[in-house]
Amino acid sequence: MGAPPRNRSALLLATTLVVAVGAGLTVRHLFAAHSLGASVTPRASTQAAAGPETVLRVPHMPGGITLDGDTDDPGWISAPGPARTGDFLMPDGTPARPFSEVRLVWGDGYLYLALYAADEDIETRTTERDGPIWLDDEFRVVFSREGVEYAIEVSPKAVITDSMRVGDGKWDYTWNSGAHASVEIDGSVNDPKNIDEEWAIEMAVPFESLGMKGEPGESVGMSVTRCDTPKRSARVCTGWGEGESRGRLVLK
Amino acid sequence: MRSVAWLVGFGAIGSAIGLACGGSTANGTAPDAGPETSQVDSGQAVDTGSSVDAASEAANPCAIYAGPSTKAGCQCPSGRTCAANGCRDGDSCNTSTNTCEPTPAGCFPGTGYDGGTAPTGTVGTDGGSLSRLYFAVVGDTRPPSEDDTSGYPTSIITKIFQDMEALSPKPAFAVSTGDYQYANPAGVQGAVQIDLYMGARAGYSGQVFPAMGNHECTGYTTSNCGAGNTDGITGNYTAFLDKMLAPIHQTNPYYEVDVDAPDGSWTSKILVVAANAWTTDQGTWLDTAMARATTYTFLVRHEASGANTAPGVTPAETIMSHHPFTMSIVGHTHTYQRTLEREVIMGNGGAPLSGGVDYGFGMFSQQADGSIAVDMIDYSSGLADPTFHFSVKPDGSPAP
Numbered sequence: 332m333g334a335p336p337r338n339r340s341a342l343l344l345a346t347t348l349v350v351a352v353g354a355g356l357t358v359r360h361l362f363a364a365h366s367l368g369a370s371v372t373p374r375a376s377t378q379a380a381a382g383p384e385t386v387l388r389v390p391h392m393p394g395g396i397t398l399d400g401d402t403d404d405p406g407w408i409s410a411p412g413p414a415r416t417g418d419f420l421m422p423d424g425t426p427a428r429p430f431s432e433v434r435l436v437w438g439d440g441y442l443y444l445a446l447y448a449a450d451e452d453i454e455t456r457t458t459e460r461d462g463p464i465w466l467d468d469e470f471r472v473v474f475s476r477e478g479v480e481y482a483i484e485v486s487p488k489a490v491i492t493d494s495m496r497v498g499d500g501k502w503d504y505t506w507n508s509g510a511h512a513s514v515e516i517d518g519s520v521n522d523p524k525n526i527d528e529e530w531a532i533e534m535a536v537p538f539e540s541l542g543m544k545g546e547p548g549e550s551v552g553m554s555v556t557r558c559d560t561p562k563r564s565a566r567v568c569t570g571w572g573e574g575e576s577r578g579r580l581v582l583k
Numbered sequence: 584m585r586s587v588a589w590l591v592g593f594g595a596i597g598s599a600i601g602l603a604c605g606g607s608t609a610n611g612t613a614p615d616a617g618p619e620t621s622q623v624d625s626g627q628a629v630d631t632g633s634s635v636d637a638a639s640e641a642a643n644p645c646a647i648y649a650g651p652s653t654k655a656g657c658q659c660p661s662g663r664t665c666a667a668n669g670c671r672d673g674d675s676c677n678t679s680t681n682t683c684e685p686t687p688a689g690c691f692p693g694t695g696y697d698g699g700t701a702p703t704g705t706v707g708t709d710g711g712s713l714s715r716l717y718f719a720v721v722g723d724t725r726p727p728s729e730d731d732t733s734g735y736p737t738s739i740i741t742k743i744f745q746d747m748e749a750l751s752p753k754p755a756f757a758v759s760t761g762d763y764q765y766a767n768p769a770g771v772q773g774a775v776q777i778d779l780y781m782g783a784r785a786g787y788s789g790q791v792f793p794a795m796g797n798h799e800c801t802g803y804t805t806s807n808c809g810a811g812n813t814d815g816i817t818g819n820y821t822a823f824l825d826k827m828l829a830p831i832h833q834t835n836p837y838y839e840v841d842v843d844a845p846d847g848s849w850t851s852k853i854l855v856v857a858a859n860a861w862t863t864d865q866g867t868w869l870d871t872a873m874a875r876a877t878t879y880t881f882l883v884r885h886e887a888s889g890a891n892t893a894p895g896v897t898p899a900e901t902i903m904s905h906h907p908f909t910m911s912i913v914g915h916t917h918t919y920q921r922t923l924e925r926e927v928i929m930g931n932g933g934a935p936l937s938g939g940v941d942y943g944f945g946m947f948s949q950q951a952d953g954s955i956a957v958d959m960i961d962y963s964s965g966l967a968d969p970t971f972h973f974s975v976k977p978d979g980s981p982a983p
Binding site: 531 | 674685727728729730731732733734766767770772797802803804886887889890891892915916917935936937938939940
């Protein structure tokens with residue numbers, strides 16, 4: 332049980348709509364990031380040279396998880412506790428501000444992610460699936476496995492844009508991850524006149540869509556980028572598992 | 584060559600930037616290397632003769648930035664209140680373009696804090712008497728996510744209170760600006776987290792006067808707890824009352840603490856406001872309390888005036904606008920920042936940081952001229968942030 336329902340900003344989104352924007356979107360995506368002065372760290376490529384990896388050993392969830400934006404479920408809080416990315420980093424390696432973190436557990440055929448974003452000014456305009464979430468405050472999670480990258484972007488309204496590509500090919504936005512996401516927000520979206528506190532996404536990604544079985548010992552590359560436009564500042568993107576110290580998940 | 588007058592008389596004279604970024608304080612040590620230092624009445628360390636040559640300035644990317652306390656050429660927008668550098672909201676002035684920008688990470692790492700002479704007297708649960716006001720502020724200590732007790736910032740808040748205890752002179756008392764937990768309001772983790780907080784708080788031997796945050800209600804900024812209010816009595820609210828207020832003999836989340844000079848030469852009141860347990864009774868209490876004249880009046884509340892979705896913010900601000908006060912001390916936003924002439928955010932007590940600053944605690948120190956000097960002690964270095972320092976008169980207006 333949490334706060335009274337009238338206060339909840341929780342949204343549960345099924346992954347149903349697919350917009351076939353395809354390769355053109357990739358170009359727009361990069362252009363948009365550039366034109367906004369984004370500080371985007373290089374995205375991990377499946378073809379990139381192998382470097383030191385940051386490995387997160389993800390525990391099997393010790394209890395149930397209800398995808399409602401709250402992470403007060405036994406699956407999150409019972410021992411041994413989830414795997415954590417810890418502080419995201421700025422492109423120069425310093426701790427990210429505002430703070431971001433991801434926690435992970437797995438079970439029942441899903442990888443569960445709790446994505447947290449401290450945010451004084453929550454901004455998001457995209458309302459349609461596979462829309463230009465990269466113009467909003469967002470998380471972008473990229474899984475890489477066997478030469479294929481799977482990208483799932485999620486906004487503070489739990490809108491999802493997902494895509495995949497083979498090697499360094501074009502991103503295919505017709506791909507549907509089947510991910511479900513819910514959000515909990517403390518703040519007023521798109522109202523820069525007041526001070527917001529944070530938003531958090533609880534997301535379930537089916538292993539099947541990543542070509543995985545969901546078994547102990549399986550592993551998948553993962554990087555996460557969080558982009559935010561603070562008040563009075565340029566858009567900044569911070570991340571985990573990117574660049575030279577690439578991230579990898581191993582299911583325990 | 585650019586001469587440096589290091590924060591003479593608190594501030595704003597000359598360009599301290601070269602020293603702050605690339606000089607003797609750049610490695611996080613006290614500015615005791617190089618030029619001799621001396622003390623001024625305000626207690627701030629003063630570099631009396633440092634200079635920075637053009638070569639080192641060119642090599643130092645921080646050198647083009649003037650912090651808020653340094654006079655610079657940025658133009659303050661008409662009708663707005665700006666810092667000495669012509670900027671607002673803690674921004675630095677880029678002196679190469681005369682534009683205001685957020686202070687780059689790594690610049691202005693800090694300088695030694697000297698709180699002056701140790702105050703005499705005592706402050707108990709119901710206030711007290713001191714030779715001079717000298718107190719600490721810490722706010723917002725919670726994990727990033729609900730019921731994430733394993734992610735509680737225990738080590739951070741423990742160090743903060745230990746640093747507070749070790750500060751010389753030690754603060755006579757402390758106030759806290761709210762949010763000591765992030766827990767399901769119907770669960771039990773809130774009490775567990777407050778126990779962690781109180782365990783850390785035990786590292787400081789002075790009295791602490793806590794304000795209530797939104798996480799002491801349901802967690803939502805809009806929430807309103809207490810008997811008869813929308814969200815009623817939550818477990819988080821009860822844990823706050825039982826574990827943090829009961830030890831200081833308070834039964835309401837709003838209360839007053841008076842600290843006066845032994846000879847009556849000055850008086851002060853600290854009014855702790857609960858914007859997430861707002862009632863008309865609290866409004867009446869606040870109006871009555873503010874109407875009683877004291878030399879200094881400090882309001883301690885969780886949400887800043889800009890976080891106006893909290894039920895008590897706007898009504899409290901309305902009442903405050905009818906009375907004199909020195910400073911409103913708030914948290915909620917996980918950073919530190921002087922947001923208005925008479926409002927300062929201190930919410931960097933361990934909760935996930937939202938601004939480009941470090942954890943730490945604030946210091947309020949009464950000076951010989953009656954002004955109140957405000958500083959932030961950095962968690963990592965133990966040094967004061969010179970870009971944040973400011974002083975106010977008892978009525979909240981800027982002190983020279």
